[in-house]
Amino acid sequence: xxxxxxxxxxxxxxxxxxxxxxxxxxxxxxxxxxxxxxxxxxxxxxxxxxxxxxxxxxxxxxxxxxxxxxxxxxxxxxxxxxxxxxxxxxxxxxxxxxxxxxxxxxxxxxxxxxxxxxxxxxxxxxxxxxxxxxxxxxxxxxxxxxxxxxxxxxxxxxxxxxxxxxxxxxxxxxxxxxxxxxxxxxxxxxxxxxxxxxxxxxxxxxxxxxxxxxxxxxxxxxxxxxxxxxxxxxxxxxxxxxxxxxxxxxxxxxxxxxxxxxxxxxxxxxxxxxxxxxxxxxxxxxxxxxxxxxxxxxxxxxxxxxxxxxxxxxxxxxxxxxxxxxxxxxxxxxxxxxxxxxxxxxxxxxxxxxxxxxxxxxxxxxxxxxxxxxxxxxxxxxxxxxxxxxxxxxxxxxxxxxxxxxxxxxxxxxxxxxxxxxxxxxxxxxxxxxxxxxxxxxxxxxxxxxxxxxxxxxxxxxxxxxxxxxxxxxxxxx
Numbered sequence: 101x102x103x104x105x106x107x108x109x110x111x112x113x114x115x116x117x118x119x120x121x122x123x124x125x126x127x128x129x130x131x132x133x134x135x136x137x138x139x140x141x142x143x144x145x146x147x148x149x150x151x152x153x154x155x156x157x158x159x160x161x162x163x164x165x166x167x168x169x170x171x172x173x174x175x176x177x178x179x180x181x182x183x184x185x186x187x188x189x190x191x192x193x194x195x196x197x198x199x200x201x202x203x204x205x206x207x208x209x210x211x212x213x214x215x216x217x218x219x220x221x222x223x224x225x226x227x228x229x230x231x232x233x234x235x236x237x238x239x240x241x242x243x244x245x246x247x248x249x250x251x252x253x254x255x256x257x258x259x260x261x262x263x264x265x266x267x268x269x270x271x272x273x274x275x276x277x278x279x280x281x282x283x284x285x286x287x288x289x290x291x292x293x294x295x296x297x298x299x300x301x302x303x304x305x306x307x308x309x310x311x312x313x314x315x316x317x318x319x320x321x322x323x324x325x326x327x328x329x330x331x332x333x334x335x336x337x338x339x340x341x342x343x344x345x346x347x348x349x350x351x352x353x354x355x356x357x358x359x360x361x362x363x364x365x366x367x368x369x370x371x372x373x374x375x376x377x378x379x380x381x382x383x384x385x386x387x388x389x390x391x392x393x394x395x396x397x398x399x400x401x402x403x404x405x406x407x408x409x410x411x412x413x414x415x416x417x418x419x420x421x422x423x424x425x426x427x428x429x430x431x432x433x434x435x436x437x438x439x440x441x442x443x444x445x446x447x448x449x450x451x452x453x454x455x456x457x458x459x460x461x462x463x464x465x466x467x468x469x470x471x472x473x474x475x476x477x478x479x480x481x482x483x484x485x486x487x488x489x490x491x492x493x494x495x496x497x498x499x500x501x502x503x504x505x506x507x508x509x510x511x512x513x514x515x516x517x518x519x520x521x522x523x524x525x526x527x528x529x530x531x532x533x534x535x536x537x538x539x540x541x542x543x544x545x546x547x548x549x550x551x552x553x554x555x556x557x558x559x560x561x562x563x564x565x566x567x568x569x570x571x572x573x574x575x576x577x578x
Contacts, residue, residue: 102304106295106311106320107343109499115298116349123352125302125413128477129294135161135188135198137470138207138291142279143200145182156197157186160286163197173216175202185279185288190469204275206268206291209300210253210261213268214246225251235261242269292323294471299323301449308333312343340510345503356415356474357492363387363407367400371411373475377420380408384426397426398433405437409444418450418469427461438463482524494528497521497557498539504559505542516546516562518571523551529576537577546578 105116115127129136141159148155148169155178156164167186169176178184186200206213220236231254238258241247242265253261275289282288292299299320303309309332311317317336324332337343344350362368366386372379382404384396408423428434434457441463445452451468458464478496482489501519508514521529529536529549537543548562548571562568 102302102307104298104302104307104309105343105347105349106309106316108311108313108316109342113294114344115294116344116353117298117302118349122410123349123414124410126349126353126356126416126474127294127298127471128474129471130477133161134192135159135165135200136191136290136293137188138293138297139188139287140204140275140289140291141165141186141188141200141287142282142285143184143186144285145178145180145184148178148180157184157200158285159186159200160284161197163192165192165198165200166196167200167202173201173203183285185275191471204272205248206271206289207297207300208250208264208268210250210256210264211268212248212250213265213272214248217246218243219246221246221248223249223251226254228254234258238262239265241265245269245272295319296323303332305331308335310335310337310343310347312337340506342499342503342506350500350503353474353478357478361407361411363400363403365389365399365403367404369404369407369411371415371417377422378417380421380423382423382425394428394430394433397428398430398437401425401428401433401437402440405440406444409441409448412465412467413445413448415474416471417473418467421465421467423463423465425457425461425463491522491524492555494525495539497525498536501557501559502540502542505540505545508559508561512561514561514563515544516548516568517542518548518550518558518560518562518567518574520550520552520558520560522555522557523553526551533576542577547576548572548574549576550574 101120103118105118107114107116111131113129113131116123117125135141143157143159143165146156146158146164153169154166155169155175156166158164165186165188167175167178169178184202185204186202187204188198188200190199192198204213204215220239220241222232222235226232226249232249235249235253235258239247240262247265249261271289278288291297295316309320311320311334314336317334320334324334337346339346342350344353359371360368361371362385366384366388368383368385370381370383372381382401384400387396387400404425411417412421425437428437438454438456442454445454448467450470453466455464455466475490478493479490480493482491501521505517508517537545537547550571562571
């Protein structure tokens with residue numbers, strides 16, 4: 101059973117996916133108005149830098165986006181002032197603007213419309229030549245576009261595939277027509293953002309979807325009505341507590357900040373970030389039941405391979421990932437570990453390449469970046485150590501405090517609330533007390549704040565007059 105939880109808050113959309121009550125994936129999108137992968141814009145070339153083979157394009161945002169100039173994209177003759185359609189493939193990072201391409205692709209559940217060429221291509225996961233031939237012969241495709249058949253297509257009829265192609269082609273024509281009559285530069289097609297992508301790629305039969313806004317419930321129901329999905333249950337969650345907190349997902353997300361993950365056998369993996377890559381170390385830990393070192397190593401590595409695949413997808417790790425497995429001499433066991441690792445990434449929507457064991461028992465993984473890692477949304481630089489360390493984002497802490505206040509209100513009507521919080525957040529609170537009070541939804545409360553050197557915060561109701569009297573000097577709002 102698959103459950104999808106969709107929680108929308110001010111400027112933040114979070115989506116969690118559980119399968120058989122195990123958290124598999126988590127997506128977070130900050131709605132800050134910046135370009136997001138999949139969006140299609142009309143832009144104008146502002147500058148061309150031949151030395152780095154890039155053109156910079158104005159799409160109506162503060163930062164210009166950049167596009168690589170390459171013969172295969174037929175864009176090497178772009179000129180300053182030229183108008184063009186571009187699609188975002190990577191969001192901006194730091195001072196670097198978003199990366200775009202002039203090759204447009206519009207994904208559906210069973211196929212992807214592409215302007216790269218006019219051919220019919222297939223997902224690498226579709227290996228059966230007879231299936232490929234059968235689909236290609238019956239496909240109804242417009243002559244001016246290419247179509248890439250996705251893995252899901254082999255489970256449906258050719259009529260369903262052709263219906264989706266017709267739908268995608270209609271969207272493509274609407275984008276082109278709008279671009280011709282759109283005088284300003286800006287967004288033409290948003291592709292549903294992260295919500296549209298999750299619904300398109302992750303929904304299946306007998307799936308339950310929970311959303312905390314009526315707007316999203318309406319969007320999901322409309323999406324289902326216009327698509328080819330089977331029976332899907334959609335439920336509106338309208339409690340005061342956040343949806344993620346109510347279903348225990350918040351606690352699981354916070355645990356992702358821990359770099360150590362324990363395995364059933366007693367072993368554990370350690371996930372570390374460096375400037376250039378992620379490094380995952382496998383340790384036997386308390387797994388000492390086996391009678392031989394080789395068997396201990398195999399059991400630990402086997403469970404680690406399964407957990408590593410889950411953690412990589414859950415944390416959305418990308419780029420270079422190096423895994424240091426426990427040394428094994430048996431080649432057959434190495435093969436089983438590699439197979440388990442590959443199975444773990446079987447349904448990964450990001451392009452992931454796994455390389456064979458090296459002589460040092462290392463496995464290297466290259467995973468395409470799609471969005472930010474979970475750390476980028478949970479953490480921010482800590483000023484106390486010169487920006488080298490990380491702390492939980494203040495906005496995230498405020499959301500957690502708000503949840504605790506909701507829980508208190510559910511039990512009794514308490515006006516006075518004491519918050520004990522790490523002193524590293526003191527400047528955030530003292531700098532703008534009113535914004536802090538609004539962010540924790542405590543405008544009708546009297547708030548007392550004390551500071552300590554501990555990342556864990558505490559929220560408690562003040563019931564007795566003596567408690568209030570003792571904390572009077574720490575009152576920040578009433």
